[in-house]
Amino acid sequence: MGLIQGFARRYLKAFVRSFFVAIPVTVTFLDRVACVERVEGASMKPSLNPGGSLACDVVLLNHCKVRNYEVHHGDVVSLV
Structure with a gap:
């Protein structure tokens, strides 16, 4: 059970990080390019x-x- 929670926590952390990078990049691309x-x-x-x-x-x-x-x-x- 602890292994699954650790994997889910790492997955969620990576998702949140990439989400907060992808949003500004996408908005800038759609606005400028x-x-x-x-x-x-x-x-x-x-x-x-x-x-x-x-x-x-x-x-x-x-x-x-x-x-x-x-x-x-x-x-x-x-x-x-």
Whole structure:
């Protein structure tokens, strides 16, 4: 019984440590580098949601390209 409690305590301690490291890293990545968003509705047809479907598409928004002014003709830009 003591061996199981020791293993559970070590496992819990490692999980908590990695959780408190992963959260700031993930938030920083999503804020500075890129994030994933859903595109719903007919506003972006035919580029996104082609074929008349009302299903949503998932896109990757690259923050670095916009920050460095590397936006070109034909790029999709998202404003919040």
